[in-house]
Amino acid sequence: MGSKIRLTTSQALIKFLNQQYIHVDGRESPFVEGIFTIFGHGNVLGIGQALEQDPGHLKVLQGKNEQGMAHAAIAYSKEKLRKKIYAVSTSSGPGSANLVTAAGTALANNIPVLLLPADTYATRQPDPVLQQIEQEYSIAVTTNDALKPVSRYWDRVTRPEQLMSSLIRGFEVLTDPARSGPVTICICQDVEGEAFDYEESFFQKRIHYVDRKEPSERELEAAVQLIRESRKPLILVGGGVKYSEAREELTALSERYQIPLVETQAGKSAVESTFRNNLGGMGITGTLAANKAARQADLIIGIGTRYTDFATSSKTAFDFDRTKFLNINVSRMQAYKLDAVQVVADAKVTLQQLYPLLEGYSSDFGPVIPELRAEWDAERERLSRVEFSRSGFLPEIKNQFSQETMNEYADALGTELPQTTALLAINDTIENDSIILSSAGSLPGDLQRLWNAEVPNTYHLEYGYSCMGYEVSGTLGLKLAHPDKEVYSIVGDGSFLMLHSELITAMQYHQKINILLFDNSGFGCINNLQMDYGSGSFFCEFRTADNRIMNIDYAKVAEGYGAKVYRVNSVEALKSALEDAKLQETSTLIDMKVLPKTMTDGYDSWWNLGVAEVSHKEGIQRAYEHKFEMLKRSKSY
Ligand SMILES: Cc1ncc(C[n+]2csc(CCOP(=O)(O)OP(=O)(O)O)c2C)c(N)n1
Numbered sequence: 107m108g109s110k111i112r113l114t115t116s117q118a119l120i121k122f123l124n125q126q127y128i129h130v131d132g133r134e135s136p137f138v139e140g141i142f143t144i145f146g147h148g149n150v151l152g153i154g155q156a157l158e159q160d161p162g163h164l165k166v167l168q169g170k171n172e173q174g175m176a177h178a179a180i181a182y183s184k185e186k187l188r189k190k191i192y193a194v195s196t197s198s199g200p201g202s203a204n205l206v207t208a209a210g211t212a213l214a215n216n217i218p219v220l221l222l223p224a225d226t227y228a229t230r231q232p233d234p235v236l237q238q239i240e241q242e243y244s245i246a247v248t249t250n251d252a253l254k255p256v257s258r259y260w261d262r263v264t265r266p267e268q269l270m271s272s273l274i275r276g277f278e279v280l281t282d283p284a285r286s287g288p289v290t291i292c293i294c295q296d297v298e299g300e301a302f303d304y305e306e307s308f309f310q311k312r313i314h315y316v317d318r319k320e321p322s323e324r325e326l327e328a329a330v331q332l333i334r335e336s337r338k339p340l341i342l343v344g345g346g347v348k349y350s351e352a353r354e355e356l357t358a359l360s361e362r363y364q365i366p367l368v369e370t371q372a373g374k375s376a377v378e379s380t381f382r383n384n385l386g387g388m389g390i391t392g393t394l395a396a397n398k399a400a401r402q403a404d405l406i407i408g409i410g411t412r413y414t415d416f417a418t419s420s421k422t423a424f425d426f427d428r429t430k431f432l433n434i435n436v437s438r439m440q441a442y443k444l445d446a447v448q449v450v451a452d453a454k455v456t457l458q459q460l461y462p463l464l465e466g467y468s469s470d471f472g473p474v475i476p477e478l479r480a481e482w483d484a485e486r487e488r489l490s491r492v493e494f495s496r497s498g499f500l501p502e503i504k505n506q507f508s509q510e511t512m513n514e515y516a517d518a519l520g521t522e523l524p525q526t527t528a529l530l531a532i533n534d535t536i537e538n539d540s541i542i543l544s545s546a547g548s549l550p551g552d553l554q555r556l557w558n559a560e561v562p563n564t565y566h567l568e569y570g571y572s573c574m575g576y577e578v579s580g581t582l583g584l585k586l587a588h589p590d591k592e593v594y595s596i597v598g599d600g601s602f603l604m605l606h607s608e609l610i611t612a613m614q615y616h617q618k619i620n621i622l623l624f625d626n627s628g629f630g631c632i633n634n635l636q637m638d639y640g641s642g643s644f645f646c647e648f649r650t651a652d653n654r655i656m657n658i659d660y661a662k663v664a665e666g667y668g669a670k671v672y673r674v675n676s677v678e679a680l681k682s683a684l685e686d687a688k689l690q691e692t693s694t695l696i697d698m699k700v701l702p703k704t705m706t707d708g709y710d711s712w713w714n715l716g717v718a719e720v721s722h723k724e725g726i727q728r729a730y731e732h733k734f735e736m737l738k739r740s741k742s743y
């Protein structure tokens with residue numbers, strides 16, 4: 107037996123985190139950058155004491171809301187292409203319950219994050235401790251059990267020595283590209299401070315090798331055959347392309363064999379929008395170009411994608427009678443989808459190996475690509491010039507609000523600014539190497555369709571969970587990952603209201619973030635949805651009890667925190683605010699009042715939703731019938 111070192115469980119945890127390294131493509135780097143904390147009685151005397159005594163290289167950041175700080179950690183890891191993480195330490199009970207939403211976000215997006223919620227007493231001596239839920243059917247159940255369904259790996263440490271096997275398992279999961287996601291290790295609050303004689307070898311430098319999994323010969327042969335048999339193959343670029351850093355291999359293959367690309371939200375900006383074979387976002391929030399190409403395709407090559415309903419228009423985007431699927435994915439589970447020919451391997455290596463094997467091949471898509479792109483560019487140009495008028499105005503979302511209601515909004519919010527016009531002005535004005543982030547509401551759809559990311563990896567959309575509240579907190583993680591870049595949170599008023607506490611954390615640690623707040627006074631996209639499916643406008647607008655549209659001074663809120671703020675209601679004011687915001691050293695917020703119904707509408711796409719089967723409203727009955735028409739042409743699994 108080697109020598110031993112006596113440490114508390116928490117001291118051992120922090121010492122271990124300092125010794126984790128990741129090794130990818132011959133490059134080795136520390137895996138854990140730091141730790142976010144909100145101290146409560148459950149962690150301040152254990153993990154808090156250990157960090158105060160010796161944090162090692164870990165940066166310690168104080169969060170303001172557990173969900174928010176975990177979202178920041180998730181965005182950081184996503185930006186670091188899953189090769190570096192922050193840990194998150196919370197107290198027990200409500201502090202850990204606040205992690206559930208964030209854990210779901212990390213899980214749905216396959217993003218590694220280490221969650222360290224405190225747990226109730228292992229000895230049970232003081233039970234029920236403060237904030238213990240006291241579940242009647244089992245004393246062993248605590249709030250932290252709620253994290254099980256949203257964790258990739260979950261454990262409870264009830265003795266100091268259990269920490270060793272728990273952490274080793276946890277880091278194996280965190281660094282596995284096929285399974286990475288949230289790892290939750292709950293440590294009983296008494297155990298956090300208890301000591302044990304740990305073997306020194308536990309704290310040796312550990313290198314987690316992420317070797318690229320190669321495709322087998324059989325897989326390559328099957329893939330080549332499928333592509334050669336296809337006349338119109340289309341590559342669906344998922345997030346896996348980014349994580350595999352496969353941009354060069356993908357563009358080379360696409361260019362050489364004339365295979366166009368379409369993107370999921372997670373895959374967008376893996377390849378720059380100016381790449382001539384890039385047809386943009388596909389699916390429910392996709393472009394007309396991408397959705398038309400999908401309908402024409404006879405082979406979909408899905409790379410690193412989960413094929414969510416948004417990406418596939420609820421499995422109606424393709425002609426399933428003739429379209430085949432080839433899936434390249436490190437996850438076997440994902441590769442199995444849509445009865446595809448499976449290549450369970452790393453994207454970059456697979457594309458490298460496919461390239462020479464397709465020699466002599468050329469798809470029939472070649473001449474169609476520039477036509478589709480030109481058609482979409484014209485539509486994008488039109489959307490950049492939408493202007494409101496007080497009579498005869500036809501917003502993008504049609505037949506929902508009368509002109510009278512649109513005028514009422516213009517008066518109440520003091521604006522005539524349409525959302526698409528504002529968004530495209532932003533795209534034109536900010537530097538093209540700055541990074542934007544969004545996650546929920548109508549903006550992700552507009553962004554996937556309209557945002558031109560001219561520089562790779564400058565578009566960060568959390569659309570696996572589409573979690574409101576990720577926007578501001580995630581942008582803090584973005585800035586921590588890219589201290590030298592301008593970063594922009596693109597957020598609706600609803601999402602801003604749900605959670606923006608980490609703006610204060612950003613200010614506290616001099617991490618400049620820019621918040622571009624689109625205030626349309628309501629849950630706009632859901633209001634569109636309910637009205638599109640035959641309902642009235644019901645509880646989605648922000649109206650007072652006496653039916654007045656609310657006009658909230660969000661700029662004043664951020665000003666109160668110390669941010670530099672701007673109030674804008676025209677394109678000119680927006681552009682000058684953006685220019686001035688670039689010059690600031692502190693965080694900024696631009697409070698943009700925009701008109702409802704002026705976001706983009708769908709382009710040849712459909713979404714399967716739970717429409718009411720019984721209703722006296724004709725519109726709802728029609729929507730229900732339409733659903734079954736659409737299901738006739740969809741794949742049923
Ligand atoms: C945490 C969470 N709760 C609820 C939802 C459902 N939801 C999706 S978008 C939305 C409204 C968003 O409103 P806002 O941020 O103002 O964006 P808008 O659609 O008006 O552009 C809601 C409630 C969600 N995505 N996330």
Ligand SMILES: O=C1C[C@@H](O)[C@H](O)[C@@H](O)C1=O
Nearest residue numbers: 545546547548550572631
């Ligand atoms: O229900 C939803 C509808 C989507 O349009 C939106 O972007 C997303 O946030 C959501 O949750």
Ligand SMILES: [Mg+2]
Nearest residue numbers: 598599628630
């Ligand atoms: Mg809104």
